[in-house]
Amino acid sequence: MSKSQSSVLATLEKAGGFLSAQQIFQSIRKQGKSTGLATVYRTLQKAASENIVDVLRKDDGEALYRLCDTGHHHHLLCTNCGKTVEIEASAVEKWANSVAKSNGFKKVTHVVELFGLCQKC
């Protein structure tokens, strides 16, 4: 793990929540460190594929990243206040893979998101 790459993840760690790639880029620059957008995106891409970073999309389509040590999972999102709950869904993972295989599909990904109103809302 190079110096450039770890500063990307360090920025995420310090933030403790979701950041966009552009935010991470500017944050690193403000610290006086050298970096480029390409490196930020490359690092986030690899981190996401290794499940050490969690990705979700804003309404406008921009991707947000968050350090995530719990591996692949899904979310239950309150559509009113934005509260999110992380969900373990191994049953769904297995189901998704078997459905894909039985239909001859490869390189299968899936979107599984739950929306609703939390107790407060």
Add this chain to the structure above:
Amino acid sequence: MSKSQSSVLATLEKAGGFLSAQQIFQSIRKQGKSTGLATVYRTLQKAASENIVDVLRKDDGEALYRLCDTGHHHHLLCTNCGKTVEIEASAVEKWANSVAKSNGFKKVTHVVELFGLCQKC
């Protein structure tokens, strides 16, 4: 509702599943009808704000739209050629409801879509 607008929704209805704005645009053009991307996006935007269509985002950030009142079901979509397979997922339905209840969420909806490459692609 103008002629242009209804052809956008008609395209969605005929598809019965998720389509991107670009797919809708090209589909209408292939039918020989006149339309513009701006109109397609405007129509989808308004329809989404009125809850006439559901919106979700692929991994690459592209938005997909579906008519709301079609019977509830899920899809396996080839990200290259657009081939879609309808999926039975009663197990997922039960799972989603139980997860939502155990977290105290109400009025829960869910998005479950699979993406991959079909045999030809």
Add this chain to the structure above:
DNA sequence: AGTGATTTTGATAATCATTCTCATGAGTGC
């Protein structure tokens, strides 16, 4: 340290969905 191979970087250009602009067209009522 020196040398050559391999990997990483980052400025820049390219891509692509989406949005903006605005002149034109279609419709509506008088």
Add this chain to the structure above:
DNA sequence: GCACTCATGAGAATGATTATCAAAATCACT
């Protein structure tokens, strides 16, 4: 027909993401 309003759509602009590629850093081995 005529004025008015609103929808349309071609093209430009936006903005995030990705691709290029030469320069820089790192590595492997002497």
